[in-house]
Amino acid sequence: MVSFHGVIPAHLLPFTEDLQIDETNLRRHLRALLDVEGVAGITTNAHASEVATLTADEQRRQLDIVLDEVAGRVPVISGVYQDGSAKAARIAADAEAAGADGLLVFPTVVFEGGAQLRPEMAVGHYATIADATSLPMIAFVYPATSGLRLDTDTLVRICSEIDSVVAVKEWSNDIVAYERNLRALRALDRPVSLLSSFSRSLLASLVLGADGILSGHGSVVVDLQVELFRAVEKQDLGEARRVWDRIQPFAEACYADPFLDGHNRMKVALAQLGRIDAAHVRPPLQPVSDTERATLRTAVERAELPRG
Template sequence: MKYSKHDAKAYAKENMRGIWAAALNPFKEDLSFDDAGLRSNIRHWIDDLDIQGLFIAGKQGEFFSMTLEERKRNFEIAVDECGGKAGTIMSVSDQNLETVLELAQHAQDCGADYIVVHAPVLSFVHDRGEVLYQYYKAICDKVDIGIAMWSHPDSGYLMQPEECARIAELPNIVAIKYSVPRDMYVRLTEMVGNRIHVSTASEEEWLDNVEQLGWKLYLCSSPPYQLQTCFDKRMNDYTKLAFEGRFAEARKVRDSLDPVRDAMKISRPADKPQAFGKYWLELLGQVGGRVRRPMLELSDAEKSAVKTAFEGCGLKL
């Protein structure tokens, strides 16, 4: 641990900054975990794309199809490859609290910087505030590592800003990945933005949030390694300009990526997000690999459409 439990907020405010990406996990043809492929991708993301932190074993990484041991191994590989050059935040999310705590302790023990825990599915619960507070408190009480909340529609509800603000008072809550409408994350930023990082996964809203809300952390999704190459780091470029207060210049660079965003939107099948992401990685020269059930693979026709869109998007390879 690089900080104590009660220093977690201050440490994260100072060190958890910049562009963090949510890692896809490559699986081999036999669907086994591709350790070497993940290591290769991480090296590229850090060394070539200058990504400042990685979100490991989240929904992009198909944690829901992985065994407990695979998830632990996923943490270890990321810590080893990041080697202090980039931060790590490990998704320990699970519906079973004992699994969450086991993964949280492993993340802490293996040298992760932070963990993220998504809001649990709460069947039949209509007044969620106390349930959520006690859930996050139980995790905070057991580990010292900094914890990010994560609220998204997959839970069946969205955590309200007031609920998040109360949880943010716990000593080692350091951030929230808040996948909600903009008015909700603006309100939460106004309430707790001086104490914890508030962020959302939308790359298209990132620059506006730096300019209008003073955000310092993009937490996080796949655009940092899907919109960029060794020779074309426009997301990094516009972020740097924004952090320097050069917003008009930053907007020009951001808007120049619209053809890439459009290519991804028109060619991404609605029911195959991870398979699309992995094939796009392969077109970029990274390691994509298979997806596991319940996710579906791209058809040959879908791959052809993605390749055509990719070749016309204007990324410099």
């Protein structure tokens, strides 16, 4: 079974002016990510690619394009973004049939009503998906303030009872919860990778310990994420701080309030860098303001990001 380590960007999804998948620019974007030495995988059908706005057919088409471009060079992880467990299982089985190497399992909105009090719901959701596919799965830990969160005990149950869960995308956005989850995973009797998604405090999370990075922010700064991850691995804190000083102001610009515009802003940055032609987003998202575009341009310049 594939294990997941290293820097794994979640790609963005360019749209045409009439809001259809822009295959030309998607392929261009994927090639740029794959050209970065040290990229250890590609994640598709996730938040960064606006999966909530995609039909099942569009999700499958996107996965097919990613698989074609990757051509076996690195693992391809496909998101399972669905509320019902049976429907999620069908998406997972379809991704396996298409050729995906792994699955990123999103929490269902059903959890919002108090799943922390019914941990068997989360365990059962993962178990249903695991019964439908042989692919390795990544459990997605949402922010500690979210109704969709998994607490540490539930996360341990999932990883202990479902062998195909081999990694965790840790997005708790709470460094205390992060360390608690990290220590609990390290205490398991089998290896489960922890992939940090702390895009606004990535250095701090990596210093505590992580097996990799899985983040939509990598769609723009994957080269810097690779440098940062390697510096921390070498315990070169001076170099890690130097790289983080380039990333941090750009991360703040991307993830400013309202948070829902984060990947919208990343698309704008890619367009400003000449890496995609345009930054169209599907409703209910709306284009960002001219003021935000100026802020992003300044952040891009401060980070000294390469142009396309």
